Amino acid sequence: MALYEHVFLARQDLSQQQVDALVDHYKTVITENGGSVGRVESWGLKSLTYRIKKNRKAYFTLMDLTCPPAALNELERQQGLSEDILRFMTLKVEKHEEGPSAMLQKREERSERGFGDRDRGPRGGFGDRDRGPRSFGDREDRGPRRPRETTEGAE
Numbered sequence: 001m002a003l004y005e006h007v008f009l010a011r012q013d014l015s016q017q018q019v020d021a022l023v024d025h026y027k028t029v030i031t032e033n034g035g036s037v038g039r040v041e042s043w044g045l046k047s048l049t050y051r052i053k054k055n056r057k058a059y060f061t062l063m064d065l066t067c068p069p070a071a072l073n074e075l076e077r078q079q080g081l082s083e084d085i086l087r088f089m090t091l092k093v094e095k096h097e098e099g100p101s102a103m104l105q106k107r108e109e110r111s112e113r114g115f116g117d118r119d120r121g122p123r124g125g126f127g128d129r130d131r132g133p134r135s136f137g138d139r140e141d142r143g144p145r146r147p148r149e150t151t152e153g154a155e
Contacts, residue, residue, distance in 0.1 A: 002066075003092070003095060005062065005065075005093055006063045006065050006089070007063075008088035009088070010058060011055055011083075012055050012058055019042065019061065023063070026063070027040075029074055033067065033068070033071030036066045037063055037065055044060065045057050062103070076090065
């Protein structure tokens, strides 16, 4: 049987319990078709780079699958029909990774540093970088205004 990593995005207006119910349903789809599900990671509600079906956020979930291609086809067919699933992606891998995925490792590193989910400082900007004056100043600061050059015959 082939090894796969499967990630799917669920709508933002679902609750975490509903997302967990989706995961349980998709686990049964895989096991009924002769496969098995290894690690399942919920990455939580994350902002999307661009809107997908009018959603700005989505619940991300990773599943490690060991299954025949027919089981994977059935899983993807059901997810394609579901209104709760915005997107899904399946990658065939040589072997499954041990331990937490890169997404969970990144979250743990941020929490160890004490920043939580916001790495940009107390104001959410670029820290205490001096940006200089924020206005262009008055007209007098820039000197007199030059008249426009006109072309002959244009009135």
